[in-house]
Amino acid sequence: MTLLWQFYFCKNKIIIMTKKFAAINYISCLPEFEPTFENLFATRKGAIDTMPGFVDMEVLKPSKQGEPYLILSHWDNKESFDTWTKSPEFLEGHKRGFAMLEQAKQEGKPAPMKSEFKVYKIIAE
Amino acid sequence: MTLLWQFYFCKNKIIIMTKKFAAINYISCLPEFEPTFENLFATRKGAIDTMPGFVDMEVLKPSKQGEPYLILSHWDNKESFDTWTKSPEFLEGHKRGFAMLEQAKQEGKPAPMKSEFKVYKIIAE
Numbered sequence: 001m002t003l004l005w006q007f008y009f010c011k012n013k014i015i016i017m018t019k020k021f022a023a024i025n026y027i028s029c030l031p032e033f034e035p036t037f038e039n040l041f042a043t044r045k046g047a048i049d050t051m052p053g054f055v056d057m058e059v060l061k062p063s064k065q066g067e068p069y070l071i072l073s074h075w076d077n078k079e080s081f082d083t084w085t086k087s088p089e090f091l092e093g094h095k096r097g098f099a100m101l102e103q104a105k106q107e108g109k110p111a112p113m114k115s116e117f118k119v120y121k122i123i124a125e
Numbered sequence: 126m127t128l129l130w131q132f133y134f135c136k137n138k139i140i141i142m143t144k145k146f147a148a149i150n151y152i153s154c155l156p157e158f159e160p161t162f163e164n165l166f167a168t169r170k171g172a173i174d175t176m177p178g179f180v181d182m183e184v185l186k187p188s189k190q191g192e193p194y195l196i197l198s199h200w201d202n203k204e205s206f207d208t209w210t211k212s213p214e215f216l217e218g219h220k221r222g223f224a225m226l227e228q229a230k231q232e233g234k235p236a237p238m239k240s241e242f243k244v245y246k247i248i249a250e
Contacts, residue, residue: 038248042248058147059249061245070149072197118189120195121186122183122184123163123166124183125184
């Protein structure tokens, strides 16, 4: 059984973290937008990584097309996550995606992606 | 930005793992079954932990009642996960849950929980 704390190698430092809280952004993309969406994360600047209480994140690509991608992030607590969603770093980290949504809207096209945040408590490992 | 490999402290050893593949078991419970379900994981024997290619797992409890719990597990590759689902360890690890489902069926009661596996490739961290 793994423990509720782990060593992380992050920014050239070994950090010991606890994982107590998780947020998942479920993102549904139009099929033609999927490569662009994946590239947004492959080239992300890491705005979230500097937030206090942030532990780690990962992008899960579904095996079946049409199902949502999952952007899973772990946090020390819910307050750290809430602080991030209201921060300038959140806007900075989502700037390119928001611009693409705005452009589609202005052109009268359907939104290329839709997202829904759900939050979770980690109760066992 | 975190890296695609991490240190883990597991069974009193430090292990370096890569995370490439994830499986999520989405489990919907009847409200009255939730405490029993949570106890199944709080007291799990760790059958999965011994499987080759297994990295880690965690149980995510939704913030809204009625939404599914997520049992997230990471694996080195899809083959390791597939091997586990067909293994004696899989049956052993789910023995108590399967018995509860069978008992409800025999008593003509609704299933206390329903599960759906989805699998994912990890494309960014």
